[in-house]
Amino acid sequence: MKKCDAEKIRIADYNYTLPPEKIARYPLEKRDSSKLLLFRNNTISTLPFSGIGAEIPEGSLLVFNDTRVIHARLIFEKSTGAVIEIFCLLPHAPRDYSVNFQQRTSCSWHCMIGNAKRWKNDELYMQVFINNEKVLLSARKKTKNVDDVIVEFSWDNPGFTFSELLDVAGKLPIPPYLNRASEARDDETYQTIYSAVEGSVAAPTAGLHFTSEVMGAFRKKGIHSARVTLHVGAGTFKPVKSETIGDHDMHTEFISVSRETVQALYENENDLIVVGTTSMRTVESLYYLGKKILLKPDIQPEELVVFQWEPYDEENPVSPKLALKSIIDYLIRNNADQLLAFTQVMIVPGYTFHYPQALITNFHQPQSTLLLLIASGIGKCWRDVYEYALQNDYRFLSYGDSSLLWLTSDPVI
Numbered sequence: 001m002k003k004c005d006a007e008k009i010r011i012a013d014y015n016y017t018l019p020p021e022k023i024a025r026y027p028l029e030k031r032d033s034s035k036l037l038l039f040r041n042n043t044i045s046t047l048p049f050s051g052i053g054a055e056i057p058e059g060s061l062l063v064f065n066d067t068r069v070i071h072a073r074l075i076f077e078k079s080t081g082a083v084i085e086i087f088c089l090l091p092h093a094p095r096d097y098s099v100n101f102q103q104r105t106s107c108s109w110h111c112m113i114g115n116a117k118r119w120k121n122d123e124l125y126m127q128v129f130i131n132n133e134k135v136l137l138s139a140r141k142k143t144k145n146v147d148d149v150i151v152e153f154s155w156d157n158p159g160f161t162f163s164e165l166l167d168v169a170g171k172l173p174i175p176p177y178l179n180r181a182s183e184a185r186d187d188e189t190y191q192t193i194y195s196a197v198e199g200s201v202a203a204p205t206a207g208l209h210f211t212s213e214v215m216g217a218f219r220k221k222g223i224h225s226a227r228v229t230l231h232v233g234a235g236t237f238k239p240v241k242s243e244t245i246g247d248h249d250m251h252t253e254f255i256s257v258s259r260e261t262v263q264a265l266y267e268n269e270n271d272l273i274v275v276g277t278t279s280m281r282t283v284e285s286l287y288y289l290g291k292k293i294l295l296k297p298d299i300q301p302e303e304l305v306v307f308q309w310e311p312y313d314e315e316n317p318v319s320p321k322l323a324l325k326s327i328i329d330y331l332i333r334n335n336a337d338q339l340l341a342f343t344q345v346m347i348v349p350g351y352t353f354h355y356p357q358a359l360i361t362n363f364h365q366p367q368s369t370l371l372l373l374i375a376s377g378i379g380k381c382w383r384d385v386y387e388y389a390l391q392n393d394y395r396f397l398s399y400g401d402s403s404l405l406w407l408t409s410d411p412v413i
Contacts, residue, residue, distance in 0.1 A: 003312035006348050007246025014375060015366045016386050024395035025178050027189045032211045035394055037385065037403040039378060044388045049209045049402050052360075053217040056404075059270040062218065063261075063356075065204040065278045066227045068195035070163075071170030076124040076139060084124060085114030086139055087173065088166070089201060089234055090254065092150050096340075097199045097231065097254065101163035106154040108142060112234065113149055128169045130160055137165055163198060173201050175237060175398050177365070189399075199231035199254065205398040206276030206361045226264045229256040230278040230343075240367055245348055250308040250369065252344045255282045259331045262286065262339065265355065266324040273358040273404075277370050280359055284311075285343040287354040290323025291316065293330045304341035311351055320354040347373045358406045363389055363396040377407045 028034055032050040040055075047055070056062070072088040091100035092108040100107050113119060124139040135157040143150040155165060172182045174190060182190075192207035193215075218225065235251020242248050265272070265283070274280045285306045293299055295316060327339055349372065359377055363386065364370035375382040385403065394401045 002314065003309045006309065006312045006346075006350055007244060009245045009348055009350075009372070010243060011240045011245055011248075011367045011372075012243070014368075014371050014382075016383070016390075018366055018390075018396060022390065022394075022396045023177060024397060024399040024401075025180060027208065027399040030211075031193075031209050032214050034209050035392075035401040036209075037389055037394065037401070039381065039385055039403065040406040042381060042408070044385060046392060050211075050214060052214065052404060053221055053223065056218070056221075056223055056273060057271055058222045060223050061264060061268045061270060061272050062223060062225045063265075063272065063274045063279045063283055064192075064194055064207060064210075064225060064227050065230050065276055065282065066192075066194055066196045067200040067204060067229050067231050067278070068198045069172060069191055069200045069203050069232075070198050071166045072173045072201040073171040074126070074137075074139070074166075074169060075171065076126050078118070078122075078124065080118075082118040083115060084119045086124075086151055087112040087114065087201070087234065088151075088170075089148060090231070097197075101161060101166075101198055103162045104158040104160070106152060107162050108150055108152040110145070110148040111151045113151075116149075126169060128155075128165060130164060130168050133157065133159065135160055135165065137169060173234075175202065177237075177397060178399070194227070196227075197229045197231075197256070199229070201234050202232040202236050203398065204230070204232060204276045204278045206279075206402065208399070209402050210275075224264070226261040227258070228261055228279055228282040230254070230282045232278055236370070240369060245346070245369075245372065248369070250344045250346045252305075252342050253278075253281075255285060255339075255341050255343055257282065257286065257339045259328060259337050259339070262324055262327050262331070266321060266328060271357045272355050273360060274356045275360045277359070277361055277364075277373050280356060280373065281343060281345055281347065283355050284347065284353065285341070285345050286327060286339075287320055287323045288345070289339065289341055290326045291318050294318055294323065294326040297330070297333075299330075301340065304339070306341070306343040306345045308344045308346045311345060311347070323354075347376050349376045349379070351376045353377070353407060356407065358404060360402060360404050362398065362400050362402055363394060365397065374405070378405050379408050381408065
């Protein structure tokens with residue numbers, strides 16, 4: 001599909017009625033007791049998520065997003081009594097997540113501000129107690145951008161990292177459509193059991209259903225796994241307000257993929273199944289990153305960005321395997337174990353998938369970019385899938401039920 005055609009897609013054509021009572025405000029007590037909708041060969045059926053292993057062929061490769069949700073919401077109270085919420089979106093300086101989290105005196109972040117009119121240019125303060133030690137955390141506005149504000153944080157006790165401060169002082173940012181405050185239990189239930197790399201402000205919710213029992217069944221059957229990291233940004237909840245998708249600015253997210261995972265993808269000869277739309281966006285971004293590297297072997301790290309409409313530029317197509325091979329060679333040349341990049345990739349109906357055969361995912365909001373991604377994988381059948389789920393008491397959105405969708409078009413291997 002050409003860019004001009006993709007941009008003309010009307011978001012109103014990807015709408016459905018989602019009754020509020022269908023939105024799961026809390027998770028089930030046992031993760032894998034959720035329902036699983038199976039879509040394959042244009043047929044739909046239901047089974048418990050705990051039985052998903054029976055539906056995945058031996059030798060398949062599953063790709064998981066191992067990001068971990070951070071306590072990104074910081075609540076400051078001014079001497080006047082005004083409450084200011086600072087929502088940390090992504091690091092500004094240092095830009096690298098892991099380096100930023102390890103800072104011991106100061107760092108800065110791109111943030112959204114709640115009750116912004118009550119915060120002028122004064123500095124905000126918060127007392128934090130960690131292991132009975134007092135830390136004074138301050139926040140100061142540096143730069144106001146179109147979509148965010150750069151906030152500099154500093155603290156008076158170098159014995160603690162910014163990661164430790166966030167963990168104690170911040171609150172978990174559960175999705176706004178849950179219409180409730182975060183609770184202590186969310187600290188566990190809104191993380192996947194394999195979460196490892198701090199950075200997300202929203203969970204990769206397709207992974208919330210997996211348990212150690214399910215993972216153990218995969219291993220016994222000879223189903224392999226690999227991990228990628230995409231730090232989910234608040235933009236994942238950004239509504240599409242434009243009439244056509246071409247006028248919507250897709251959010252940018254950080255991705256990290258190990259050389260081991262790229263090698264596993266390159267060597268995989270069986271079904272590739274991605275867990276969640278974030279894993280899908282990461283794996284598909286590798287094609288465009290690999291193509292950039294192939295065309296420019298001396299590419300600089302800051303150039304490793306996949307732009308929103310890049311997939312719809314039909315110039316210079318390459319073999320998907322060759323794209324992966326170019327990444328492996330690039331990492332070897334640079335003595336690097338991880339490919340670090342950013343992606344803004346927009347996957348809409350008409351997109352050509354390069355790697356996955358199937359997607360495990362929850363049920364998404366009407367008129368969202370995530371629903372467009374689902375429609376790009378299973379075509380017009382997305383309406384049948386969602387109608388089936390609504391009629392059969394499936395639970396929707398982050399804490400809702402799951403689906404295993406086999407793509408209706410073969411990837412271009």
